Amino acid sequence: MLTRNPDAYGKGDAEFRVDPILALFDIGAVIGTLRRQWPLIAGSVALFLLLGVGYLFTAAPKFTATTTVMIDARKNQLLQTQQVVGDLQIDASAIESQTEILKSESVALSVIKDLKLTSDPEFNGQGGKGLVRTVLGALLPSGPPPSDYQVERQAIGYFLRNLTIKRVGTSYAIDISYTSLNPARAAEIANAIADAYMVGELDAKYQATKRASRWLQDRMTELRTQASQADSAVQAFKAENNIVDTGRGLMSDQQLTDVNTQIVASRAATAEAKARLDRIDQIAASGVPDATVADALKNDVITRLRAQFLDLSAREADWSARYGSAHTATVNLRNQMREIQRSIADEVRRIAQTYRSDYEIARAREASLDKSLASLVGQATLTGQAQIKLRDLESTSQSYRNLYDNFLQRFMEATQQQTFPISEARVITAATEPLSKSAPKSALVLGGSLVLGLLMGCGAAIARERLDNVIRTSAQVQQYAGVECLGVTPDLPKTAVSAGEAKADTANRRLAPSLGLLRYVVDAPFARFTETLRSAKVAVDIKLFERPSRIVGVTSAVPNEGKTTISSNIAQLIAHTGQRAIILDGDLRNPSLTRALTPDATEGLIEVLTGKRKLEEVLWTDPVTGLHVLPVVAKGRISHTAELISSQAMADLLARLRTQYAYVIVDLPPVAPVVDVKAVSHLIDGFVLVIEWGRTRKEMIEEVVGSHEALHSRAVGAILNKANATMLRRIENYKGRYYRNYYHEDA
Structure with a gap:
């Protein structure tokens, strides 16, 4: 990760370093990510809402009936004797134990047998499947019919899945809720569960008392024999020892x-x-x-x-x-x-x-x-x-x-x-047939679909941002390039690229009256593209305010990032303000600026550096802004471009241009493929780095700027170029509103 140049635009700020892990916890960054990826989030929400609506239309409605049972220890004491099976001690654990009994298979099986639920299609797997499951069941081949045991186990499983037992707050009341496709059946089963529970409790007490009675009877026989033997031993001992009791003593x-x-x-x-x-x-x-x-x-x-x-x-x-x-x-x-x-x-x-x-x-x-x-x-x-x-x-x-x-x-x-057994439980509210369905709840399903869609969409958006390996935001420029982002320029419309049919005046070395994209700042002064370059020009002035004449190199990490368009428009913008400016095509291997502005030039920078021509003999002039252009005409492959562009002749030429122009703009080659930028960096006062939006990889920018100390230390800033206009309004959300409100054009 790179450290921000303290001499760059906004000098005096603390060094800037962004940890990508910490970026995950940056609320502002997360909000920005969500705004940029809102179509993905909206699509996710729409998809899940559609799934929720589909579920509501295809799912079979269910109804829930509830019976409330009170576990009451203050039962009627019809038999005023001590009980063999003690009363239930009512506390939290006892209530929980009763809820587990209500959820047990024994109660479920008792209700299933009493109501003959195994013959009910809802319980034997023949009904309640919903539209989707019904269609799938019709399409898929059916297996052999299940056995009685399998039907019973299936009914128990379905029964328990639709049974809900819940304690009412901290009271002794327990709600028995059952959900069924039939509202009348739901109420019937809920009441049957309560009855089966109470009958089971009474039967359990009866069986326990019966077992206790049997044990007591056996124990009584044994105790009777032991008591008789002990009494006989007392009488025999009295007779043997002449101990006679008269009733008042011995x-x-x-x-x-x-x-x-x-x-x-x-x-x-x-x-x-x-x-x-x-x-x-x-x-x-x-x-x-x-x-x-x-x-x-x-x-x-x-x-x-x-x-x-x-x-x-x-x-x-x-x-x-x-x-x-x-x-x-x-x-x-x-x-x-x-x-x-x-x-x-x-x-x-x-x-x-x-x-x-x-x-x-x-x-x-x-x-x-x-x-x-x-x-x-x-x-x-x-x-x-x-x-x-x-x-x-x-x-x-x-x-x-x-x-x-x-x-x-x-x-x-x-x-x-x-x-006469007595139960501690009694029904205080019997279940009645429900009037409205309990599931699926439309509001809950749609709300859950909305929340799930938002969560999935946000997760996908954040993952997409984190997995996206290209530069898209100003924060990423600062994070990976370590320099201030001077602005974001939109990808210009195709109508702005055409230069028209007017030709250049080759005899007088004057540029064509219409240059299209290369003079866009003049043709569209209120566009965002123009305002971004104005910001870059201000950054150059602040960075190089101590120099009366400023030599600015415009470069990029890789080819085709739009550096020539940016350098031409910066020079046109400066010249259009009335200041003397000249632009040099410093890309000796691929002179794209020369091909765009002076395609008919036959001589240029190389001839000046070699002394074959004077500067005045090869300069071209823009008739609209007065900008001077020094082209490069490569009449063959030049093998030592770095030596030529960093030569003493180049240094002398730039020194001369300082005396004649307020701004010298040099369109340099990309940094990654050639070493020309490193070679000429000692002659450049400040660099403007052009980064193509959505194409230039993060690690490329980090590697290029990190390995070029002069570029990093002298960088005025970077321009994020060719941004998608629609995406740009989302990415730069904090600026987009102001641009749309203040300027007439989005380009």
């Missing part, structure tokens, strides 16, 4: 409690008997008991004897005081008192003997109870150890019993559910 525990109670009472009785015995012994030792002791003993004999003793004692005291202590009556009273005391003492001793007997009995009873307690404690210890194992046996027995009871309850529930 018998051994009750006996131990009773003995403990009796021991407490026995010890209290022993203590009481001992206390009475000790007290009676004290009374016996004290003699006549006082009133308190008598009351405590509660003995009638002692009480009576004590009363007699007190009466005699009172009488003895009275009589002793009255009669004296020695009185016989007093002595008798004292004798009676002693007799009563002996009687009291005898009674007390008898009571003490009774108390001692009671005390011994209480002690014997207490000892017996202690012995019984020790025996019961030992027995309780053994029973407690046996109860550890007994509790394990009872726990096992109870576990089996609980399991059996639980399984029995579940079995009863399963039996109830098996006879």
Whole structure:
């Protein structure tokens, strides 16, 4: 890729380099490409629209009916028991699972069998083909009839292709949509799918409950046997270890409690008997008991004897005081008192003997109870150890019993559910016969055809631009030549090429009055061709503004790009403005300028360089613009044109012309086939490169300019020549509108 010459037109700008990969992402370049290739895009759009219209006319209309099913976990609990098969836990994944069930082959096959769809032409491949498929089917040979299995599989495939299951937003509702050629059939199938789904769910629950009931029944038999064996083991262990339960606890525990109670009472009785015995012994030792002791003993004999003793004692005291202590009556009273005391003492001793007997009995009873307690404690210890194992046996027995009871309850529930299953799904909107077709949608088909046509057209346009290997745009000139594009000249109409019948004045070396294409800028001053050359002339003035006289070489990469026409018209344009200008035919091998302007010339540049003629003797003049022309007359093949055109004589001639003319235009040969341009480049102030639009290859321009340093560094710019007028208006879209509005001519 080339770098833009900073001294070219528009000097002072940054160096210019365009990457073709980055060009793909240049929005402006893409838009320009689309505008240039709009016929291709329009053709693509028209083709796809035509295909879309054809499809709409030939495709069989289809109708879609929709049934909406609600997956509701809040179903009626008609059986207030725990279910064997648990309710569906409603969440996003559960809803997705239900949609997959609705799309399953089992549901499809159920509907196909219920509605006998295998005999329907739409499902068995005999109908719904559309016009194109019907015609093709009639033309192509038919094979053997399909088997029942193949018909069924074909029906399932067609059924599922036309079935659409979709969750309604984030709700628990599911839309079941079916598309058919028959609107009534579409509604019938949509409703049948919902029915088949709910029946399938109920049947699945019934089968699951049935399997659970069978398993529960087998398990119950096993648990009943295990529970009986565990209970027998408990009873045998109790009998073996003398463990008797009275309903209020173990018998051994009750006996131990009773003995403990009796021991407490026995010890209290022993203590009481001992206390009475000790007290009676004290009374016996004290003699006549006082009133308190008598009351405590509660003995009638002692009480009576004590009363007699007190009466005699009172009488003895009275009589002793009255009669004296020695009185016989007093002595008798004292004798009676002693007799009563002996009687009291005898009674007390008898009571003490009774108390001692009671005390011994209480002690014997207490000892017996202690012995019984020790025996019961030992027995309780053994029973407690046996109860550890007994509790394990009872726990096992109870576990089996609980399991059996639980399984029995579940079995009863399963039996109830098996006879009355409940589904979580219910239809909230039944499908009705659709009134309008769902496919093909005219707007969608035509819109899709339009978009597809645009995409294909744009893709083809961009591909065509990228695969096009010739120069067509100003941007490509800058990209591959590395110089500023001075403008684009249209391919001139054939009427402008004719030079008419007027002849040149050979005697006075004057050009013909009508030169046609070679003086087009004068004949068509408002044409785009002329304006482009004006731009080139301005670029030369800006580029070479420091030189009072400017030598400009006009060349091209390859022959036949129109450099002679461009150089002649640039010179004519300058001369027509009143400035002194001369044009030299510098193509010594193929002097096309001489053949076009001065076909009758016999002498020219070669004779001047060799000194055979003076400059004034070979110059020709344009009578219209005053342009001077120095032709080249090759009287034979010149083998060393490069040496001649780069000779000192050529340098002297150009130096002389600088002093006489403001502009010296040199029509140089092409750069690629000969080296003449390289040879003379040191004598040229600036180059104008002519590139033929739509013909000159990109790599040729890149190679030619890149390998010619002087041409690249001194290039004023390039002119894109011979552009198609129609294409030019699309290519240069940003200029074309202004040219059409401002100038009278498009050429």
